[in-house]
Amino acid sequence: MVNRNPPFLNLDFYPDPRGIKIIQSCNGLLLCCSKKIKRDCRYYVFNPTTKQFALIPSVPGGGHVRRTICFMALAFHPTDCPHYKLVCIRYIRRDEKLFQIQIYSSETEKWRISDQSFSANSYTSFSSGVYWHQAIHWAHSNGNPSYFKLDTEELQTMPSYFTIDTQDFTGRYHEGEKAVYFGESRGCLHLVKRVQRSFQLKVYEMLNHHSGWFVKYMVKLDVHRMNAIRWFPDHYAIQVLDVVRGGEEDETFFMVIQILGKIVRK
Numbered sequence: 001m002v003n004r005n006p007p008f009l010n011l012d013f014y015p016d017p018r019g020i021k022i023i024q025s026c027n028g029l030l031l032c033c034s035k036k037i038k039r040d041c042r043y044y045v046f047n048p049t050t051k052q053f054a055l056i057p058s059v060p061g062g063g064h065v066r067r068t069i070c071f072m073a074l075a076f077h078p079t080d081c082p083h084y085k086l087v088c089i090r091y092i093r094r095d096e097k098l099f100q101i102q103i104y105s106s107e108t109e110k111w112r113i114s115d116q117s118f119s120a121n122s123y124t125s126f127s128s129g130v131y132w133h134q135a136i137h138w139a140h141s142n143g144n145p146s147y148f149k150l151d152t153e154e155l156q157t158m159p160s161y162f163t164i165d166t167q168d169f170t171g172r173y174h175e176g177e178k179a180v181y182f183g184e185s186r187g188c189l190h191l192v193k194r195v196q197r198s199f200q201l202k203v204y205e206m207l208n209h210h211s212g213w214f215v216k217y218m219v220k221l222d223v224h225r226m227n228a229i230r231w232f233p234d235h236y237a238i239q240v241l242d243v244v245r246g247g248e249e250d251e252t253f254f255m256v257i258q259i260l261g262k263i264v265r266k
Contacts (some may be wrong), residue, residue, distance in 0.1 A: 031074035073129025181240035
């Protein structure tokens with residue numbers, strides 16, 4: 001019999017008076033942080049199966065440096081990255097739009113500064129840390145997802161998801177299509193976009209070697225069952241929580257979606 005009870009009900013593994021929230025999950029581990037007070041934010045790596053956790057040492061430099069952290073992501077895989085790593089992006093000088101990458105390894109239990117730095121718009125929003133193919137990926141708010149290769153410590157840019165065209169891939173931008181999910185499942189990197197003026201979602205998959213996106217699935221939402229008929233298609237409240245794929249010989253595919261306060265499997 002399969003045990004369907006969740007491994008934990010709350011994040012009470014460490015007595016942090018500010019509370020703890022989940023930033024990212026990666027192959028069975030959770031990257032968590034304390035809520036509020038950015039200059040004194042604590043980061044944790046938690047294994048919900050064994051209930052073990054590690055308190056990550058603060059990024060060196062004191063509260064001033066910790067206030068400049070824009071992005072934190074976890075890299076872990078039992079085979080190609082058995083010692084988990086954290087990738088931190090912080091701005092060095094906001095007025096010059098210069099950002100620095102720091103790396104933490106559970107093997108050495110130390111932070112170190114990467115030789116790789118980069119420039120970006122000062123208003124760039126880093127989000128959606130995803131580990132895939134020995135690299136950490138994130139989605140910029142400007143539609144140009146990037147990735148940092150952990151083995152060579154190189155920073156690369158993926159094809160923009162703003163230029164995906166489902167008809168002929170000419171690069172025309174379908175205005176109004178909004179990315180609502182960015183994640184990995186069973187070795188596949190996915191991006192989900194909401195189709196303008198419809199109750200449809202496009203699920204894209206990244207080709208190997210980061211060479212481009214292609215449409216893997218089209219998902220039509222039966223919002224009428226969820227009493228959403230009164231909502232205009234461009235304004236319905238929807239959040240894609242996960243895209244789940246089966247193994248190599250398993251064609252199972254489903255999405256976990258939160259819509260109008262309900263969590264459904266589609």
